[in-house]
Amino acid sequence: xxxxxxxxxxxFPGVLANDDVSLSVELGEILALLGENGAGKTxxxxxxxxxxxxxxxxxxxxxxxxxxxxxxxxxAAGIGMVHQHFMLxxxxxxxxxxxxxxxxxxxxxxxxxxxxSKMVKDISESYKLEVDPDALIENLPVGIQQRVEIIKVxxxxxxxxxxxEPTAVLTPxxxxxxxxxxxxxxxxxxxxxxxxxxxxxxxxxxDRIVIMRDGKSVADVDPEKITEEEIAExxxxxxxxxxxxxxxxEPGEPVLVINxxxxxxxxxxTAVDGVSFEVCSGEIVGIAGVQGNGQTELIEVITGIxxxxxxxxxxxxxxxxxxxxxxIHGMNVAHVPENRQESGLIIDxxxxxxMVLNSYYTxxxxxxxxxxxxxxxxxxxxxVKEYDVRTPSVDTQVSSLxxxxxQKVIVAREFDxxxxxxxxxxxxxxxxxxxxxxxxxxxxxxxDKGAAVLIVSSELDEVMALSDRILVMYRGxxxxxxxxxxxxxxxxxxAMLGGTx
Amino acid sequence: MTESTDTNLTNPEKSPPEKPPSNLFARxxxxxxxxxxxxxxxxxxxxxxxxxxxxxxxxxxxxxxxLLKEDFGGGLRLMAEGVGLAYKALFTGAFGSVYGLSExxxxxxxxxxxxxxxxxxxxxxxxxxxxxxxxxxxxxxALWVALHLNLPGFIHIPLAILAAIIGGALWGGISGLLKxxxxxxxxxxxxxxxxxxxxxxxxxxxxxxxxEAGKINPISEFVPLSARFxxxxxxxxxxxxxxxxxxxxxxxxxxxxxxxxxxxxxRAVGFNPTASRFAGMKxxxxxxxxxxxxxxxxxxAGANQVLGFSPYQVTSAFxxxxxxxAIALALLGQSHPVGVVWAALLFGALxxxxxxxxxxxxxxxxxxxxxxxxxxxxxxxxxxVRAIFRVKPPxxxxxxxxxxxxx
Numbered sequence: 036x037x038x039x040x041x042x043x044x045x046x047f048p049g050v051l052a053n054d055d056v057s058l059s060v061e062l063g064e065i066l067a068l069l070g071e072n073g074a075g076k077t078x079x080x081x082x083x084x085x086x087x088x089x090x091x092x093x094x095x096x097x098x099x100x101x102x103x104x105x106x107x108x109x110x111a112a113g114i115g116m117v118h119q120h121f122m123l124x125x126x127x128x129x130x131x132x133x134x135x136x137x138x139x140x141x142x143x144x145x146x147x148x149x150x151x152s153k154m155v156k157d158i159s160e161s162y163k164l165e166v167d168p169d170a171l172i173e174n175l176p177v178g179i180q181q182r183v184e185i186i187k188v189x190x191x192x193x194x195x196x197x198x199x200e201p202t203a204v205l206t207p208x209x210x211x212x213x214x215x216x217x218x219x220x221x222x223x224x225x226x227x228x229x230x231x232x233x234x235x236x237x238x239x240x241x242d243r244i245v246i247m248r249d250g251k252s253v254a255d256v257d258p259e260k261i262t263e264e265e266i267a268e269x270x271x272x273x274x275x276x277x278x279x280x281x282x283x284x285e286p287g288e289p290v291l292v293i294n295x296x297x298x299x300x301x302x303x304x305t306a307v308d309g310v311s312f313e314v315c316s317g318e319i320v321g322i323a324g325v326q327g328n329g330q331t332e333l334i335e336v337i338t339g340i341x342x343x344x345x346x347x348x349x350x351x352x353x354x355x356x357x358x359x360x361x362x363i364h365g366m367n368v369a370h371v372p373e374n375r376q377e378s379g380l381i382i383d384x385x386x387x388x389x390m391v392l393n394s395y396y397t398x399x400x401x402x403x404x405x406x407x408x409x410x411x412x413x414x415x416x417x418x419v420k421e422y423d424v425r426t427p428s429v430d431t432q433v434s435s436l437x438x439x440x441x442q443k444v445i446v447a448r449e450f451d452x453x454x455x456x457x458x459x460x461x462x463x464x465x466x467x468x469x470x471x472x473x474x475x476x477x478x479x480x481x482x483d484k485g486a487a488v489l490i491v492s493s494e495l496d497e498v499m500a501l502s503d504r505i506l507v508m509y510r511g512x513x514x515x516x517x518x519x520x521x522x523x524x525x526x527x528x529x530a531m532l533g534g535t536x
Numbered sequence: 537m538t539e540s541t542d543t544n545l546t547n548p549e550k551s552p553p554e555k556p557p558s559n560l561f562a563r564x565x566x567x568x569x570x571x572x573x574x575x576x577x578x579x580x581x582x583x584x585x586x587x588x589x590x591x592x593x594x595x596x597x598x599x600x601x602x603l604l605k606e607d608f609g610g611g612l613r614l615m616a617e618g619v620g621l622a623y624k625a626l627f628t629g630a631f632g633s634v635y636g637l638s639e640x641x642x643x644x645x646x647x648x649x650x651x652x653x654x655x656x657x658x659x660x661x662x663x664x665x666x667x668x669x670x671x672x673x674x675x676x677x678a679l680w681v682a683l684h685l686n687l688p689g690f691i692h693i694p695l696a697i698l699a700a701i702i703g704g705a706l707w708g709g710i711s712g713l714l715k716x717x718x719x720x721x722x723x724x725x726x727x728x729x730x731x732x733x734x735x736x737x738x739x740x741x742x743x744x745x746x747x748e749a750g751k752i753n754p755i756s757e758f759v760p761l762s763a764r765f766x767x768x769x770x771x772x773x774x775x776x777x778x779x780x781x782x783x784x785x786x787x788x789x790x791x792x793x794x795x796x797x798x799x800x801x802x803r804a805v806g807f808n809p810t811a812s813r814f815a816g817m818k819x820x821x822x823x824x825x826x827x828x829x830x831x832x833x834x835x836x837a838g839a840n841q842v843l844g845f846s847p848y849q850v851t852s853a854f855x856x857x858x859x860x861x862a863i864a865l866a867l868l869g870q871s872h873p874v875g876v877v878w879a880a881l882l883f884g885a886l887x888x889x890x891x892x893x894x895x896x897x898x899x900x901x902x903x904x905x906x907x908x909x910x911x912x913x914x915x916x917x918x919x920x921v922r923a924i925f926r927v928k929p930p931x932x933x934x935x936x937x938x939x940x941x942x943x
Binding site for chain 2: 338340359360361364370372377378379380381382383384388392393395396400401404405406408
């Protein structure tokens with residue numbers, strides 16, 4: 036029993052997304068598909084899911100050619116997909132979500148909720164996917180929502196399950212539970228394709244690893260016989276530094292001082308609940324925490340985008356409560372926002388325009404309100420070179436750059452001056468290993484030049500690697516301070532979930 | 537990696553290699569011909585609209601329809617002749633003579649000004665449907681200056697225009713302010729302000745400050761000579777300095793949008809208000825500023841309607857539907873000042889030619905409205921035009937029109 040992709044080629048205008056890719060997964064096997072963004076993993080899986088038709092090549096199950104022209108064909112062939120972004124209706128119950136699209140009915144066309152609920156219970160018992168069939172999705176944590184997605188797929192009698200970046204939204208503890216589920220599915224005889232870019236996880240769970248780069252499958256390896264470094268090199272195509280190299284921090288004077296800060300989120304719930312901490316020059320402080328525990332709001336308050344309710348904040352001893360984003364920027368604060376496409380860049384603008392996005396009104400870019408685009412363009416050209424932004428020209432729209440290069444545009448814009456405080460939220464989210472390496476090095480460089488650095492990341496590994504000090508945020512509070520050299524990931528992970536120190 | 541994988545569906549995340557210019561002309565001359573592409577859809581839309589317009593003319597030709605039953609070929613021929621006659625009249629009416637050309641320019645003048653007003657709004661993500669109201673208020677402000685200040689022409693006219701600018705800017709600014717403070721959508725507020733402006737003008741034209749002495753219907757006093765826009769091609773042609781002002785306005789808007797820091801802010805807010813706020817721009821104030829500029833441009837159009845042509849006397853209908861035509865025009869011109877200039881000329885030609893067509897071919901002026909409407913339908917549905925002409929979509933098409941109605 037084997038699912039096979041044979042010689043798949045898929046071309047998009049200007050890009051060869053898949054170039055003669057072949058892979059196979061047997062029932063009872065966990066195959067990891069590893070590669071950077073843009074390596075062609077998602078395209079390949081969309082072909083498998085019937086969303087794209089390949090230009091060449093075919094999909095086979097047990098040697099039988101499959102005609103996949105829509106997701107329903109794939110589902111009928113026993114292929115199920117758990118998407119990275121869950122396809123669940125938040126205001127429906129677990130059962131309602133599972134039966135959506137194939138609702139059991141009784142005479143008269145009425146929904147048979149009992150049958151639905153029983154089906155959910157049966158599946159959740161036989162695969163050990165604990166979940167309350169009557170709970171509303173919106174009340175469930177992400178990890179449980181993912182289980183619902185899995186139940187949904189299993190209820191369609193999938194024999195092969197594709198997981199697209201399944202751990203991206205999970206906490207370390209949830210990842211452990213998820214791996215147990217995956218192993219359970221493996222024991223139950225399912226074939227599993229696990230798409231990821233996280234080396235550690237893949238090494239832990241996979242029976243076999245297929246590595247993709249530039250649309251090609253470049254290696255098919257046994258995780259027992261390969262190291263992280265070797266895999267990273269195969270993914271990127273050159274040797275990569277996986278650890279962040281940095282000297283011992285030499286913290287100086289406090290730069291950012293926060294006292295008893297309280298702030299609300301958009302729905303007027305308390306998001307930042309009495310937070311106090313300080314960041315000194317020459318040190319990197321990392322804030323770890325599961326997303327949605329107030330980190331976003333905290334950063335927005337510090338950078339002047341959101342108003343605080345109470346508490347004090349100061350930079351270099353100067354009170355910044357109520358200061359505007361422009362005031363804060365004027366105090367030599369570099370801000371790398373959490374979501375580069377929504378708040379960091381104007382993706383319809385060119386590289387040049389984005390490079391001057393927060394300095395356009397100053398000399399030499401403008402005199403009065405007359406802008407000098409030639410000077411801006413020269414500056415952008417220099418920055419593109421200096422910060423290794425891969426772009427055809429500075430007049431290219433940022434939307435056509437890769438995530439890593441988009442992020443480098445932001446880093447270039449924010450770091451290209453005498454920076455006293457760096458605030459970076461999710462600085463490397465969703466970008467390739469090469470760019471991660473680069474951006475990490477630039478952040479450490481700022482620290483070594485004497486800037487105070489505040490990092491927020493939901494990737495604990497990143498916080499561990501970069502920080503000199505780690506604060507864990509849980510439900511709007513700082514619940515603990517940790518030393519990345521001494522404290523274990525498990526200990527910090529537990530704190531992220533609100534466990535005791 | 538929480539980056540949306542959905543973006544990878546349509547836009548595989550790879551920086552595309554630098555491609556050689558796509559057409560022969562560009563390859564030989566090295567001139568960037570990207571802008572030619574942007575003319576493609578509007579041109580094809582115009583073509584399709586004219587074809588549909590022809591069908592409309594043919595099907596309303598009762599004589600030919602009657603003949604069709606007896607002599608099919610003859611009926612068709614008669615239809616074709618009718619269509620030919622209509623379009624010939626339309627074309628010659630607009631371009632066939634110096635007078636026709638002048639009428640085209642004359643009709644294009646207020647369209648250009650209001651088109652610029654709407655386009656400026658679009659660029660900043662604002663849908664200004666209130667150009668008509670802003671015209672009315674601007675026009676009345678100009679009228680007041682014209683009627684009540686006794687000055688030599690070279691001061692009187694600029695002052696009247698300045699009043700129109702202020703009037704229009706204030707009227708537009710109200711919507712901007714409402715949006716900035718309360719979040720009220722500008723589509724709603726500008727429409728409502730249109731009504732308020734219309735009835736306000738209707739009322740003002742009955743008070744002695746504006747009303748012609750001895751009249752009981754709402755009509756203004758005659759504009760004194762010193763405040764009338766001089767005609768630029770002599771007394772036989774209705775083209776006034778209003779045209780020059782409109783062209784200057786187009787140049788100004790070009791500069792504002794693409795060469796000034798304000799325009800940079802406008803465009804930034806139009807594309808992404810969140811990122812603009814993160815970059816330190818004051819989005820709220822910008823909304824007011826953009827609506828102010830937009831209203832000011834419409835206000836000048838109002839002054840043109842009041843001071844620009846005979847009989848130099850107005851009723852509350854002086855704005856006509858120009859402020860609404862302007863929306864179509866801005867769409868057709870893809871919110872670019874140059875595009876708006878061409879679109880204004882086209883609509884001006886349709887207006888001037890349409891009158892000639894009505895006179896000589898007895899085709900109702902409404903045909904012009906139908907054609908204008910069809911152009912917009914096809915502009916708004918570029919996929920339809922591409923399907924008709926089998927044009928391949930460009931790899932990336934992005935014209936910032938406006939944000940969703942939820943704003």
